[in-house]
Amino acid sequence: MLRRHALSALLATPSLWSQDIATVHPETVAETTLKFFSPAEFTVLEKLAGQIIPSVGGRAGAVEAGAPRFLDFLLSKSLPKDQQAYRAGLAKPGSLALLEKPWTYAEPADPQERFLKRLKDDLFRATANSREWAAGRRGAGVVSYFKAAE
Amino acid sequence: MAKTYPVVIVGSGASGGMAAWALTKAGIECVMLEAGPMLDLEKQSELRPIYDLPFRGFGTPGRFPHVTQASEANENAWLDEKQNPYSHPEKDPYYWVRIRMGGGKMNRWGRAAWRLSDLEFKAKDHDGFGENWPVSYADLAPFYDRVEPIFKVSGRNEGLPQLPDGQLLVDGSPESPANQRFIDAAKKRGIPITKPRRATGTLASSLNLLLPEALATGKLTIVPNAIAREVSFDAKTGLVNGVHFVDRRSKRDYFVGGKTVILGAATLETTRLLLNSKSTRWPNGLGNSSGTLGHYLFDQIYVKNVVQALVPEARLSRAARGVTGGAGYIVRFRNLKPGQKENGFLRGYTYDFGSGGGINPKYIPKYGEPLLKEVADLANASFSLTTMGEVLPRFENHVRIHPTLKDDWGIPSLHIEHRYTPNEHAMAKDSMEVASELCRAAGFEVLEAHSQMVPPGESIHELGTCRMGADPKKSMLNQWNQSHEIKNLFVFDGSAFVTGGAQNPTLTILSLALRSSEYIVERMKRGEL
Ligand SMILES: Cc1cc2nc3c(=O)[nH]c(=O)nc-3n(C[C@H](O)[C@H](O)[C@H](O)COP(=O)(O)OP(=O)(O)OC[C@H]3O[C@@H](n4cnc5c(N)ncnc54)[C@H](O)[C@@H]3O)c2cc1C
Numbered sequence: 164m165l166r167r168h169a170l171s172a173l174l175a176t177p178s179l180w181s182q183d184i185a186t187v188h189p190e191t192v193a194e195t196t197l198k199f200f201s202p203a204e205f206t207v208l209e210k211l212a213g214q215i216i217p218s219v220g221g222r223a224g225a226v227e228a229g230a231p232r233f234l235d236f237l238l239s240k241s242l243p244k245d246q247q248a249y250r251a252g253l254a255k256p257g258s259l260a261l262l263e264k265p266w267t268y269a270e271p272a273d274p275q276e277r278f279l280k281r282l283k284d285d286l287f288r289a290t291a292n293s294r295e296w297a298a299g300r301r302g303a304g305v306v307s308y309f310k311a312a313e
Numbered sequence: 314m315a316k317t318y319p320v321v322i323v324g325s326g327a328s329g330g331m332a333a334w335a336l337t338k339a340g341i342e343c344v345m346l347e348a349g350p351m352l353d354l355e356k357q358s359e360l361r362p363i364y365d366l367p368f369r370g371f372g373t374p375g376r377f378p379h380v381t382q383a384s385e386a387n388e389n390a391w392l393d394e395k396q397n398p399y400s401h402p403e404k405d406p407y408y409w410v411r412i413r414m415g416g417g418k419m420n421r422w423g424r425a426a427w428r429l430s431d432l433e434f435k436a437k438d439h440d441g442f443g444e445n446w447p448v449s450y451a452d453l454a455p456f457y458d459r460v461e462p463i464f465k466v467s468g469r470n471e472g473l474p475q476l477p478d479g480q481l482l483v484d485g486s487p488e489s490p491a492n493q494r495f496i497d498a499a500k501k502r503g504i505p506i507t508k509p510r511r512a513t514g515t516l517a518s519s520l521n522l523l524l525p526e527a528l529a530t531g532k533l534t535i536v537p538n539a540i541a542r543e544v545s546f547d548a549k550t551g552l553v554n555g556v557h558f559v560d561r562r563s564k565r566d567y568f569v570g571g572k573t574v575i576l577g578a579a580t581l582e583t584t585r586l587l588l589n590s591k592s593t594r595w596p597n598g599l600g601n602s603s604g605t606l607g608h609y610l611f612d613q614i615y616v617k618n619v620v621q622a623l624v625p626e627a628r629l630s631r632a633a634r635g636v637t638g639g640a641g642y643i644v645r646f647r648n649l650k651p652g653q654k655e656n657g658f659l660r661g662y663t664y665d666f667g668s669g670g671g672i673n674p675k676y677i678p679k680y681g682e683p684l685l686k687e688v689a690d691l692a693n694a695s696f697s698l699t700t701m702g703e704v705l706p707r708f709e710n711h712v713r714i715h716p717t718l719k720d721d722w723g724i725p726s727l728h729i730e731h732r733y734t735p736n737e738h739a740m741a742k743d744s745m746e747v748a749s750e751l752c753r754a755a756g757f758e759v760l761e762a763h764s765q766m767v768p769p770g771e772s773i774h775e776l777g778t779c780r781m782g783a784d785p786k787k788s789m790l791n792q793w794n795q796s797h798e799i800k801n802l803f804v805f806d807g808s809a810f811v812t813g814g815a816q817n818p819t820l821t822i823l824s825l826a827l828r829s830s831e832y833i834v835e836r837m838k839r840g841e842l
Pocket residue numbers: 323324325326327328329330346347348349382410412413414415416417418419421422423424425426539540541542577578579580582586773774806807817818819820822
């Protein structure tokens with residue numbers, strides 16, 4: 164019985180060489196440098212982020228969840244059409260009242276409305292999928308990850 | 314060492330898996346070529362926080378332009394589009410969704426398991442369009458009866474001619490009040506509703522339900538990572554005699570002999586393989602005197618969230634627990650009478666619907682604190698439907714071999730052309746109007762209704778291109794999934810379909826594969842194969 168116990172403890176260890184060493188994700192201690200947005204664009208983005216998904220009742224909003232910095236990273240790796248949509252959108256963002264127009268399946272014809280609705284989606288998702296948002300909610304944000312096969 | 318097997322099976326999904334299951338149980342030795350790896354799905358998966366994925370769940374940008382079902386968590390489960398390219402006209406996107414691993418697409422299927430009826434098998438008799446199947450419902454019913462228990466399909470029998478009853482685990486779950494209101498509204502208009510019919514169990518795949526039993530007979534040999542590139546034809550005998558394949562990892566070329574060859578690589582891969590199997594005798598693809606190989610491609614229209622509604626009394630979810638919840642299925646109700654063409658379209662459609670759960674914030678026309686409050690208030694208030702409709706098989710919708718494009722293994726790729734026509738558009742529009750009317754009648758608030766179909770292919774129910782038929786001039790296969798022209802060549806996957814109705818196809822693929830496997834056993838016993 165004791166031996167079986169020791170064996171299963173051994174098997175549970177990922178590698179014979181590693182101990183249970185605590186580590187952190189870089190996001191928790193470091194900040195990324197901007198790769199896509201100019202400082203001016205980033206200022207506009209952060210302001211919109213705070214207005215569209217604010218922090219409410221102690222819950223992280225988009226800014227607290229690092230959504231703008233994450234979007235900078237995402238867009239630096241994105242397709243040109245997505246990059247252009249953000250550049251053009253942040254240059255002339257339009258009134259947030261456009262977000263009060265009903266959602267339609269077809270993309271809005273007005274480019275400002277189109278951009279703001281997209282920005283709202285992206286900010287919401289980047290926030291809801293953040294460690295800050297998940298904090299304090301058990302099991303939040305856990306997915307079944309399918310590893311690559313050889 | 315090249316061996317010759319009684320049977321070579323290409324593919325280990327629904328069709329290949331069922332072939333192996335039925336044939337090996339009858340004592341027939343089979344070798345199975347599977348293009349992907351054989352995986353232990355449990356070991357292949359692990360729980361990870363979404364925020365630790367490189368792109369926070371947004372997915373690697375540009376990795377899957379045609380697979381809307383791919384998420385960052387499951388990206389590795391889909392076939393890589395760069396290694397396995399295909400083309401379509403720029404204006405007519407085709408979303409070809411492929412999975413290459415033991416078990417095929419069944420490892421991720423949604424498990425909806427519906428029977429077809431003579432409304433599909435004898436569709437031409439009903440409304441004059443297209444062709445009938447060489448199989449009737451009565452021919453297939455005994456096989457449906459045997460397949461449903463293997464996959465432990467749950468549901469509720471309704472005694473409807475357009476949706477034959479099955480051998481089901483009875484779903485007697487009560488309806489939530491919101492769903493009941495919706496069902497009552499439909500009933501008043503003569504629209505039938507039933508419970509979903511779904512395969513149950515932790516995994517409902519060929520991988521766990523068919524292949525292990527086939528292996529246990531000692532008669533099945535599986536070669537993983539074996540990408541079939543050509544079916545070999547012997548001009549002297551007029552028969553096929555084996556399959557050339559490339560090892561996925563080493564790219565080494567192999568040949569395995571077979572007295573009978575069964576293709577189950579999934580609809581378009583099988584057709585690609587046949588089109589690539591050219592010889593002096595078959596310049597246009599193996600067994601293709603009819604010129605129909607690659608043609609009559611169809612699938613099903615999907616209008617995802619055709620209506621997104623909210624259930625008013627489920628606002629403030631905590632106060633209203635139990636108001637919503639559960640799912641259902643609207644059975645085809647259009648054009649049930651012979652020759653009918655209601656609202657300008659032939660055939661019919663169905664819907665999946667469900668209530669409960671939150672509403673995507675995009676539907677909520679707010680921002681800031683009011684948005685977050687509304688999202689929280691509506692956390693359990695959603696009611697939505699998705700339309701699934703029949704697509705008419707047409708000669709023009711087709712695949713052909715691309716003149717230059719090849720995959721990473723040097724195998725010529727497909728060019729795919731599939732356009733929806735006014736029939737499908739009219740059906741989608743009708744489905745939007747009916748769904749909106751039913752939701753309003755049930756007292757729901759409609760947030761958005763639309764009739765925009767997803768691009769062809771996205772339903773992952775691609776069918777046709779190597780169809781069955783009574784007339785060899787108009788089809789590739791007879792009623793036994795057997796080539797009209799090469800008697801030891803069989804095609805078991807969805808490419809054999811003549812029509813598809815609005816029902817998800819896999820239960821029918823499995824049942825046909827079982828029926829035709831037993832035909833092969835019988836012919837082998839008589840020495841005819
Ligand atoms: C997300 C998702 C949801 C779905 N939901 C449903 C549903 O609810 N109900 C339903 O009925 N259907 C559903 N389907 C469709 C269902 O999975 C398919 O209809 C079914 O798996 C088809 O079986 P098949 O044998 O034709 O093809 P597959 O299951 O795709 O199997 C084909 C196999 O052949 C292999 N192969 C391909 N090319 C080659 C080659 N050249 N050489 C050797 N091997 C090859 C592949 O690797 C694969 O393993 C869904 C599919 C997906 C992906």
